[in-house]
Structures are given as C-alpha cells and as structure tokens.
Amino acid sequence: MDGIRGITIKLDFKNIEIVDEIKIKAEAGALLSKLSNIALNNELTGLEFATGIPGALGGAIRMNAGAYGMEMKDIIDKVTYLDENLEIKTIGNEENEFGYRISRFAKNKKEIVISAVLKLSKGNKEEIKLKMDENMNSRKQKQPIDMPSAGSAFKRENRFYNCRAYRQM
Numbered sequence: 220m221d222g223i224r225g226i227t228i229k230l231d232f233k234n235i236e237i238v239d240e241i242k243i244k245a246e247a248g249a250l251l252s253k254l255s256n257i258a259l260n261n262e263l264t265g266l267e268f269a270t271g272i273p274g275a276l277g278g279a280i281r282m283n284a285g286a287y288g289m290e291m292k293d294i295i296d297k298v299t300y301l302d303e304n305l306e307i308k309t310i311g312n313e314e315n316e317f318g319y320r321i322s323r324f325a326k327n328k329k330e331i332v333i334s335a336v337l338k339l340s341k342g343n344k345e346e347i348k349l350k351m352d353e354n355m356n357s358r359k360q361k362q363p364i365d366m367p368s369a370g371s372a373f374k375r376e377n378r379f380y381n382c383r384a385y386r387q388m
C-alpha cells in the first residue's frame with residue numbers, strides 16, 4: 220500500500236525573537252535559512268553552518284543537523300518540548316543527548332520540539348556574511364540543490380564523505 224501509515228503534521232508555528240544580546244528564541248517551524256539570516260542581521264555568529272541546510276528548527280534539533288564542523292549541539296541553550304503525557308517541559312543542552320545526527324527526540328519519538336533558545340556570540344556582520352556565502356558556494360559546487368534528493372546514505376567519518384543520491388527530473 221502506498222502512502223504513510225500514520226498522520227503527517229506540518230508545524231505552522233515559526234516565530235523568531237531576539238531574547239537578549241546573544242540569544243534567539245525560535246519556534247520549531249522556523250526555517251534554518253531564516254534563522255541564519257536573522258542572526259546575520261543582528262551580528263550574531265554561530266549559525267553560519269546552517270545556511271543552505273533545508274528544513275526547520277524542530278527537525279534540525281531532532282537530527283542534530285550540522286555542517287562545516289558545527290552542529291545544533293553547539294548552539295542550543297534550551298529546548299521546550301511536549302512530552303508523551305502532553306506536558307510541556309524545558310531542558311538544557313545536555314539533556315538533549317545530542318550525538319552524530321541524533322538526539323533524545325530521535326529515541327523518544329513521542330516527544331515533539333516546540334521551541335528552542337539558541338546561544339550565539341557577538342560577531343562582525345561582514346565576516347558572518349562572508350562565512351555564509353562561502354558555505355553556500357561550497358554547497359552549490361558539491362550538491363545539485365535544484366534536484367530532488369534521496370538524502371544521505373552513509374555516515375560521515377573522518378576519512379569518508381556523505382554521499383547523497385540525486386535524481387535528475
């Protein structure tokens with residue numbers, strides 16, 4: 220039988236707010252591309268790696284998404300989630316149990332990320348923009364991002380690279 224045996228939920232909460240000098244609070248549906256642009260406009264460094272990673276904050280936390288030597292683990296301050304008893308809980312970085320492209324939310328699939336506070340650092344706008352452009356250009360050279368992707372097939376190790384399968388339409 221085709222399709223998904225279950226329900227598909229599109230998270231439509233995506234507010235982003237600056238909490239203080241170095242912290243951004245965002246809801247799980249906020250796009251990583253939008254978040255990294257807001258960080259840039261507020262001269263906050265730490266989110267440059269997320270430029271060009273397709274997807275939203277909730278999925279990125281669940282996956283501990285990363286690139287260019289940085290991952291969500293490096294910038295998460297707090298995560299607020301709905302647990303399996305429908306209680307809202309807030310946890311610190313350590314309690315997310317981040318590992319390579321994994322977190323507690325991958326293990327406990329009934330827990331849904333609602334929002335998170337990201338802790339960045341004050342930076343220089345030109346340098347942040349330069350890093351974002353470098354990352355994006357490197358991605359464009361290596362990945363045909365205008366084509367559908369079947370995702371990564373292999374785990375990245377020190378000597379091996381991710382292999383993503385693309386299909387020409």
Ligand SMILES: Cc1cc2nc3c(=O)[nH]c(=O)nc-3n(C[C@H](O)[C@H](O)[C@H](O)COP(=O)(O)OP(=O)(O)OC[C@H]3O[C@@H](n4cnc5c(N)ncnc54)[C@H](O)[C@@H]3O)c2cc1C
Binds near residue numbers: 247271330331368
């Ligand atoms: C062209 C391309 C390039 C990519 N490059 C990278 C890369 O450089 N680095 C990288 O790490 N990944 C990369 N990815 C993989 C993927 O896009 C990212 O990991 C992304 O962060 C996943 O977010 P998403 O919103 O697409 O999540 P989805 O694919 O929608 O979800 C991922 C998982 O998280 C779960 N989930 C989603 N939202 C929540 C929530 N709120 N609470 C709990 N669980 C949730 C979903 O059920 C699913 O199991 C790439 C993918 C493509 C297609």
